[in-house]
Amino acid sequence: MADEEKNGAPPKDKPGAQQPGDKGKQGDKDQPAKRKPLWPWLLGGAVLVGFVAVVLAVIFAPAPDVWTNDAYVSAHYATVAPRISGQIASVDVDDNQPVAAGQLLATIDDRDFRAALATAEATLEQNMAQLAEASASISRQPSVVDQSQTQNPSAEAQLAFAQANQRRYRNLAATGAGTFQERQQADQQLQQAQSAVDQARAATDAARRQIPVLEAQRAAAEAAVKADLARVEQARLNLSYTQILAPVAGIVGQRTVEVGNYVAPGASLMVVAPLDQAYIVANYREVALRHVLPGQSVTIHVDAYDIDLRGVVDSVAPASGAAFGAIQPNNATGNFTKIVQRLPVKVLVSPAQPEAKLLRLGFSVETTIHTGLADVAGEQQRTPARVTAPR
Secondary structure, three states: OHHHHHHOOOOOOOOOOOOOOHHHHHHHHHOOOOOOOOHHHHHHHHHHHHHHHHHHHHHHOOOOEEEEEEEEEEOOOEEEOOOOOEEEEEEOOOOOOEEOOOOEEEEEOOHHHHHHHHHHHHHHHHHHHHHHHHHHHHHHHHHHHHHHHHHHHHHHHHHHHHHHHHHHHHHHHHHOOOOHHHHHHHHHHHHHHHHHHHHHHHHHHHHHHHHHHHHHHHHHHHHHHHHHHHHHHHHHHHHHOOEEEOOOOEEEEOOOOOOOOEEOOOOOOEEEEOHHHOEEEEEEEHHHHOOOOOOOEEEEEEOOOOEEEEEEEEEEOOOOOOOOOOOOOEOOOOOEOOOOOEEEEEEEEOOOOHHHHHOOOOOEEEEEEEOOOOOHHHHHHHOOOOOOOOO
């Protein structure tokens, strides 16, 4: 030990000897241990509970706004088709051209139709002349009857003379003062006078009976004139049909006609889409329509231009697409597979929106109906009308 101290070496620790740092360690062991703080755990639990509550609210709580991206722009467009057959003489519009209602779109060669109109008008004039002749004959017939009646007194006077002359010669022949030849002549004159009276009376009766015949002829002439008027009107209509006009205002699309084409009635020439009357067809799941009523405001997002438009709910369709489909949603045994259906909701675009002129048929859009959690079932119980029909 003394040698080590002399040599400068540190003395070795003796068993049981207290080192310099042992006093502090021993003091720490004697003090109580510190508790870890609980607020991180409480905060984490609160965040977790809030997250679960939000998720459950999103899933189960009714939302005042219902959204879908299964929506597109539609309109009741008009298909332009000729009403008569013929060869196209001119096409006055081009694809995607705006047109006004009544604007000339195309013309059909009208020469044949002008000739048909001239023929119908000539036939009408001929039958009108026959009608005038029949009317004049009816007007003249009373005079013919009167003329025939004036011959009756003369014939009757001759008959009376012949009768008296026949009696006179008969008496003379009976007394021998007259000859048998004179008696025969008197009998003959009496027969001739009687025939003249009968003829005059028959002529008068025939003249009277001619009036219904003439009236029937006039009725036939009037019917012919009416038929001719109808033919003339049809010929004029056919001539007017040679000019094919726009039925509505809109934009021309699907033009398939060219000059020189021979077209038949009903053949599609082009389509006029009235974009100012465009509306939205939004297919909503049936469970999303619980609070949807006509008149509710709608936000329409147009994907093509990334713009939002205002709209209003017009009505809910009477059936889903499956109900109108060619294949019904049940098999031959009557089994039905329950699938949540989608019903089209018609949404009208609100007016006075310049950006609405950018809409085109078939555009994909997203719609959000602001329902305000309306009580649709309760309102239906209070009124006999259909609350989801157009107002």
